[in-house]
Amino acid sequence: MPILTFNKEQEAAVIGKRRAHNARQERLAKESEGELIGNAYTIPRDAWATYDKDLITLQRAQLGVFSDLSSLQKNVPIGKVLNYFSKVSDSGEVNSSLDGRSRAKADAPVLDYEGTPLPIYDTTFTFGWRDVEAARQDGGWQYLDAATRDNGNRRIIEKLEDLVVNGDTKFNVSGAQVYGLRTAPGRATGLFGNFDLVTATGAQWVTAITKVLQGLQAKNYYGGVTVYLNYGDWFAMSVADYVTAAPQNTILTRIMAIPGVLAIVPSTAVPANEILAVVKERRVVEILTGMPVTTMPIERKNFTDEYSFQIMTAVAPQFKRDYAGNAGYAQFTKG
Numbered sequence: 001m002p003i004l005t006f007n008k009e010q011e012a013a014v015i016g017k018r019r020a021h022n023a024r025q026e027r028l029a030k031e032s033e034g035e036l037i038g039n040a041y042t043i044p045r046d047a048w049a050t051y052d053k054d055l056i057t058l059q060r061a062q063l064g065v066f067s068d069l070s071s072l073q074k075n076v077p078i079g080k081v082l083n084y085f086s087k088v089s090d091s092g093e094v095n096s097s098l099d100g101r102s103r104a105k106a107d108a109p110v111l112d113y114e115g116t117p118l119p120i121y122d123t124t125f126t127f128g129w130r131d132v133e134a135a136r137q138d139g140g141w142q143y144l145d146a147a148t149r150d151n152g153n154r155r156i157i158e159k160l161e162d163l164v165v166n167g168d169t170k171f172n173v174s175g176a177q178v179y180g181l182r183t184a185p186g187r188a189t190g191l192f193g194n195f196d197l198v199t200a201t202g203a204q205w206v207t208a209i210t211k212v213l214q215g216l217q218a219k220n221y222y223g224g225v226t227v228y229l230n231y232g233d234w235f236a237m238s239v240a241d242y243v244t245a246a247p248q249n250t251i252l253t254r255i256m257a258i259p260g261v262l263a264i265v266p267s268t269a270v271p272a273n274e275i276l277a278v279v280k281e282r283r284v285v286e287i288l289t290g291m292p293v294t295t296m297p298i299e300r301k302n303f304t305d306e307y308s309f310q311i312m313t314a315v316a317p318q319f320k321r322d323y324a325g326n327a328g329y330a331q332f333t334k335g
Contacts, residue, residue: 001067003059004292004315007075014294018048021297028303041132041307043297047141051295054146055153055311059293062157064267065181065228065276066164069287069317072280078290078314082115082173085320114320115176118290119168121159122312124298125152132307152311156293158269164287164317165228165269165276181228181276184319186327188215191335197233197273202242202251206258212277212332213260221279221328224262227255228276234266279328283320290314 006014021043028040059067076083125148127135135143167180179185192208200208213225229237237251255261262280270276278285291314298308321327 001060001063002070003056003063003067004070004073004287004289004313006292006294010075010078010291013078013291014296017296018043021299024299028300040300040303041136044141048295050142051149051309054150055293055295058153058157062154063161064231064265065269066160066287068226068228068263068265069164069278069280069285072282072286073289074282074286074318075289076118078118078120080118080290082117082176083288083316083318084115085318115174116288116316116318117171117173117176117178118288118314118316119171119178120290120312120314121156121163122310123152123155124308124310125149126309127307129304129306149309149311156311156313160293160313160315161267161269163315165267167317178316179319180317181278181319181329182274182331184321184327184329186219186321186325187319188212188219188327188330188332190215190330190332192275192332194335196334197229197275198236200237200251202240202254205237205251205255208275208332209255209258209261212275212330213258215330215332216277216279216328219326219328221284221326222260223279223281223328225260225277226262226280227264228270228278229264229266230270230272230274231266231268233272234264273334275330275332277330277332281328284328285320286318288316288318 025040025042031040063070127144127148131144135141163178163180165180165182167183168178171178181187190211192211193204195204197205197208209227212227216222216225234252237255240251242249242251242254252264255264291312293311293313296310296312298310300307319327319329
C-alpha cells in the first residue's frame with residue numbers, strides 16, 4: 001500500500017531539526033565537565049532510521065482508506081492553515097465548422113471557492129535521562145524500551161484512518177471544516193438493503209454494490225470506483241462462496257467482476273453494514289500534506305530534562321464537489 005512521501009523541503013526540515021538537536025546536545029556535553037554524558041547524548045543516525053522504518057511499517061500494515069488515498073497526495077506549505085479548491089460552472093459552447101474560422105460563444109465561468117483546514121496532529125513519548133544513560137552504557141539507543149514510542153505511533157496512525165473516514169469536527173476555520181468520506185457534503189447516499197453484510201448472500205452483495213455505483217453515476221461520476229468496507233464485512237465476503245456449486249469463486253471474486261469496481265479495501269475505521277466508495281481522481285479528493293508522519297526531537301535545555309520526542313503530521317483529506325454540488329464519493333447504509 002502507498003504511504004505519504006516527503007518532498008525536498010519537508011525532508012530538509014526534518015533533517016535540520018534532528019541535526020540541530022544533536023548540536024545542542026554536543027554543547028551540553030561540553031558544558032557538563034565530567035558530569036554523566038547521558039545527560040547530553042546525541043541521537044545516532046541508526047536510531048532515527050529505526051524510528052522512521054517503524055512508522056513506515058505501521059502505516060503500511062494498519063492504514064486502509066488513508067493509505068489507499070495517499071496516491072492523491074498534494075504537498076502544501078505547513079504554514080498554510082486553509083487550502084482552497086475551486087468549483088467551476090459550465091460555460092461556453094462547442095463550435096463546429098468546415099473552415100475553422102467561426103468562433104464559439106465564449107461565456108465566462110462562474111467560480112466559487114471552498115477551503116479545507118490543515119491541522120497538525122501530534123503525540124509525544126519520553127525517556128528519562130537515567131534510562132538514556134543506562135542504554136548508552138549497555139550499547140546504544142536500541143536498548144531503550146520501545147513501548148511508549150510504539151503506542152504513540154499507533155495512536156497517530158489510528159487518527160489518520162479515522163480522519164479520512166469521519167473527518168474532524170473540532171476544526172472550523174472561517175466556516176471551513178475537515179470532512180471525511182462519511183461526512184463530506186455532496187456525497188451520494190442511500191440504502192443498500194435490509195440485510196447484514198457479514199451474512200449477506202452473493203446476490204445481496206451484488207445488489208448492494210450495484211446501488212452504490214448507480215448512486216455515483218447519478219452524480220455524473222462514471223470512472224472506476226474503489227469501495228471501502230468494514231474489515232469484518234470484507235473478510236466474510238472474501239471467504240464465502242458466491243454459490244455453493246462453485247466453491248472456487250468467492251463473493252469477493254464476483255464483486256470484482258462488476259464493471260466499474262476497481263478495488264475493495266478493508267478498514268477497521270469503516271462501520272459494519274456500511275459501504276463507502278470513491279472515484280479516485282484529483283478532481284474528487286486529495287490528501288493535503290504539510291508534513292508526512294515523522295518523529296521530531298523536543299529541545300532539552302537542562303541536564304536533568306527528559307528526552308522527549310514528538311510524533312507529528314500535518315494532513316487533511318480535501319473532498320471536492322463541483323459547482324452543482326455533485327461529488328464522486330458515496331456512503332450507503334443498511335435499510
